[in-house]
Amino acid sequence: MPASRFSRLPLSLLCASALHSWAADAPAAPASDAQAKPAETTTQQTEQISVTGRQLSDNKLRQQSTASRIIVGKEEIARFGDSSVADVLKRLPGVTVGGPPGRRGGQISMRGMASYTQILINGEPMARGFSLDSLSPELIERIEIMRSPLAEHSAQAVAGTINIVLREDARKRTTDVSLSASQTDGHKLQPRIGLQHSDKAGQLSYTLSGNLQRYDQQESETRSVQRQYDSTGALTSEQWRASERQSRGYSLHLAPRLGWRYGEGDTLNLQMFAMHSQDVDTGETTLTQPLGVAPYDTAQARSDNRFDMVRLNLNRQMPLGELGKLTLRLGGDYNRNSSEETRIESQLGQPDARNLDHTLNREAGLSSSGKWSLPLGNGHSLDLGYDIDQKRRREERVQIGFSDSSTLDPASNTHARTLRTAFYAQDEWDIAPQWALYGGLRWEQISQRSEGGTASLDSRSAVWSPTLQGVWRLDEGKKDQLRLGLSRTYRAPRPADLLDRVVLAENNDEFSPDVRGNPALKPELSWGLEMAYERYLSQSGMLSANLFARQIEDVIRRVKRLGADGRWLSQPINLDSARAYGVELEAKFQLAELMDDAPPLDFRANVGRYWSEVSGVPGPDNRLDGQAELSLNLGVDYRLRALPLTVGGNVNWVPEYAVQSTAEERKQTGRKRVIDLYALWRFSPDARLRVSAGNLGHLDSYSASESRYNGRVSSSESWQRSWTSWTATLELKY
Template sequence: MPLYPPCPRAPLYLLLSAMCVVTAQAADPDASAKDTTPPPKTESATKADEKINVTGRQITDTDRRRASSAAKIVVGREEIAQYGDTNLGDVLKRLPGVTLGGTPGRRGGEIRMRGLGSGYTQILLNGEPAPRGFSLDSMSPDQIERIEVMRAPTAEHSAQAIAGTINIVLREDARKRLSEAKFTLNDNGRGLQPGIALQHNDKVGSLGYTLSANFDQSRGKDESSSGTLGYAADGRLNFREDSSNRSQFQSRRLMASPRLNWKISEDDSLTAQTFIFHSDNRYTYTGQLERPLGEPAPYTSSAGDGDGSFDMLRGSGNWQRKLDEGRKLNVRFGFNANRNDNTSERREYLADGTLRLRRHDDSRTEDNGFTTGGKWSTPIGETHALALGWDADLSKRTQDRKVIENGVPQITEFGDVINASTRKLAAFVQDEWDINPQWSAYGGVRWESITVESRDKLTQIERTSSVVSPTFHTVWRIPGKKNDQIRANLTRSYRAPNTWDLAGRPYVSTDNSPTNPDRSGNPNLQPELAWGLEVAYEHYLSQNGLVSANLFTRRIDQLIRRQTSQQADGRWLNQPVNLAGASTRGVELEAKFRIGELIESDLQLDVRANLSQYWSSVDGIPGPNNRLDRQAKQTANLGVDYRFRSVPLTIGANYNWVPGYTVQTSSSETSDTGPRRVLDAYALWRFGPAAQLRVSGSNLSHADSTSGSTLQQGGVYRVSSNRNKTFVNWNATLELKF
């Protein structure tokens, strides 16, 4: 893959720092008691009696956002814990421009920025790529210190962020000794389930530490139905299929993230953190299938069960050394080891109860990796800050999967085991320049190389691609308006195909059809490349409130999209291919404020609102709905919080809305996604500074989740629809500090 030349070297933005006001006041504490003028003091006496008062303001999430060189939204502990959410997805869906896939009220939905997932949105855990196979939505919010949403890439982080980056920062050291305990009861539709979260912060000499752990479990049920209609070339209905499924599940999660901070000397410090995660789940289901019109149904009823577990051990360290003349050296290192085990069995029966199919699927996937990186920074004069750095990542994956149907092993020609490895190397340079008090800029260049290898019994793939990504950000503070600033950036980003999109091993459908095809990879895929331009206006209010408007556009080349086609043997196959390209653009509006910041009022009412509108078009696919895959046209949130004066009670609610939309995925296929309407609410009662009770309900509207698709081939087409019932989730948490 050719290297792309960087932009001209750009000057760079100097991060703003929070300001403390230091006032010195000479005073005689006994002066008010005296009725005579005190005698003159000597110089030494004056210094002895002098008092210096230092007052400061804690750096807020809004301060961090305002001072960031790149467009960034920062969400801290208070907002993360506000609704008592039991999974991270419920927190993220309230953020500007962030949407979730899947069924409302359930874990596992894909996290998407600007309506784009599937690799367009980069997910980081403490600044490092999240482990493969790990669902970020399965994390407990109790383990998270803050969330950083970056709308455009910077040289310091990977440029695999066409839509943006979400960085999850785990709990950090507290400034004082503190212990916290949270006891939770939640109900997902099948009775109350307990949970507990514990955290302890302390310091021993030069060693500070944080111990954090939590455990929770849940049980729930799901109900879904689907239907397919088939039409002949003359418009006559010649096929109909109806199916329904009911399932029950239960899951448990255990997380721990101990952290150590050791100040070795005045110039050296070392931070180490470990993240331990375990989850297991079990489920059972039953289903019915009817075909009143067309070819007979392959079966009339089905049943199945399965269980799985995911284990992860992740460690990271950061050594920082202060050098002469303001220089610094940071060296990072880390490792991760993951294992995912899944076993399932599906049984299909004919109308007379005869067992037609018994399919057993047993798989184990192991991921192991090592990462390292670093940054050397130095000031240049009084206005520049130059940094150079590197990143390296080596990961290996082994997947052992056995599929047996009616006692006969399947896909034996490929073997049971797939071995894959990924090697990533990157180097970057960046400069931050404070041009004048009103104008700052940031510029950088990052080179990244990715080598992917995959081999099984039949095939072997090795692909290397490299990309140079220039990035430029600038901030202009409007003269005479200290609370107003304009941001702009021009960046290069990309999306590399993942290992399983490249691997050619197929997964065979038990009931092959246009709506249930076989799936395989494509070893000829090329990375997607994108240029992005953004302009934003930000107005900051007096009490951490703000109003902002952001405009962006992206041009994507070599777009990757999965398409379904009929093969020479008559079977339907879905696989990824490169298309010519696509364009997307959007407007993102956000406001959050206390009523007192806008009008003269003592009302303790906070308001949060955001609205995003997106447009996109894919080259070579007919309109009008030739949008990027599953990109919503709009997303909006409206939230309010009210604090009572007479009682220690706070209540709040948030309404999340994503309208339905249609996407033309190819010249012959369309997909439909129904509207998403989710209402959450909470009530918080403070017994005192050390105890409070939070009661919350999520998905209170519990509207059904709907989707569908249409496939047309030579005048013959099929229309499918799906409906998933959703449920209200209740949660009560007692929070103690001591």
């Protein structure tokens, strides 16, 4: 059935249901309520956490959920006054953030598996080009970490899923204002203002959230060296580079939400998320080459960047009496990302080359989903649903003035269309007071069509993804629980990796090869196993130990080779398989839960130890690309009894590690140590001042790589500076 005809069905259902409810007379609401109540009492809270009535704690939500998940609420998100959600994520169990501390662009990963981690916003994939570095924690209601997949979400979650839920409707009229100012090691002051207003007017409720941030900072300061040796071990080339980059710009986020309540469980919600960011990056690089003549002495670069995104969702939930409830969603999104970079290379103080690189990427999408939740009685419920998402993307690139312009296509355009179609069923069953099971089955198909230059792509892949999770509560109070999960997940190749087109690199060498796609790439398929023990303490504390294993087939890895034309080329291929496994420990508790007359201390700790092995790549260290061996977080909070003051801190530590990427290439990443502190002073229940220091000690970032081809050795090392940031935030409630 054509996708365009298929997508009109949920749209018509959604519009018809909305018009029917708006046209209904007000006195009819009680009858609807009466019909909905039996379904409400028997329908299980399956896989979407919707907190109504009395607010449950994060631990209680985690404890009561049949499917394994970690819930992080607003209080923990706001604790350190972070300006970016990426800084919040680095302290959470099993999550690591790459790159220098406090800098933008680091990859977010679960279990050190960045390319296998699925990140969602309100249950939907992030827009391409959108960075979590730009998302303010003030806009977030909660963060959900799911180590095993759920059938209602895409199964592209080999390592796990991080779902970021934006602010929801408040239960009463509230106005929150936050005024922040931050500074990084003597650089310019960077202001930020956040506003959230929620209210109700009869059946209508609304939330208006927004955030405006301006920044002017030293983005990076890097020293690097590249060396090449011939087959006899003699040094043939050595280049030292020292570069600095500054970034100046602003970002604006808006997240309004409207809700209409027709009756018990009968709602219509409209939610928008919009973002605009604009910045100018300037930098200078100095090149020193002891052997031979350097291609340039200095290079100045300027990049003007702009990103715009808007996403709109219409959600309709309708009670069906004894037949449960129906949930429909219709969404649309659009994003535009542009960049214009100018680079001037100079020799002996005189401009020698001027290069211009202009890119413009645009993407538009429509999506629709539906779910029928059917109560089966006796703590048993069944969900049947579908999920359709269509994206159209256009990429344009123009390069002018490159020294090797004869081999570069001055205009490189790509047109791509992706259609993701999925159907699923999920079943949650409280078999006994101590036993509960969750089972799901998802069929997902991805169709991709791309055209770029003279190359074209038309591919289609489909995957069945079953998942089974169970929880055994060892006592009636549910304080001790055992969890077990088995699932099948996958990772689809990126459209650019499938397109058989060569993107030529300026100054082609082993460190900067040409890039080519591979139409023969297959999706990576994985079976996953999870086992966990959880112990919930008397108040808000808990202890947990989690074991996991993954068997991944057709692992995708990029390999380099030297072509007959003398140019280096990088291309993705499918290797044989890989195994990944590890153990994750977590503890958080108040000291008073363990001893009488204890001081008001709260402790938090999580540690993860990870192993992996890629077949076909010689060891040692033939790990999954970018996977750290260990991650550790230790945190403590202290509430002073004589003063309205709370102080706390956290230490994040990742030791150095090495990865043998291929038989010829090896990478090394230096250790990371981040110390964060905060102090919170409560003037009143409606006014607080939060002061925080991030990355105390500011350990510099180190990385290195080495490759061996045809007896030749090439190596590179890089040292990137990091800084301490200071932030003061005034939080007001009205």
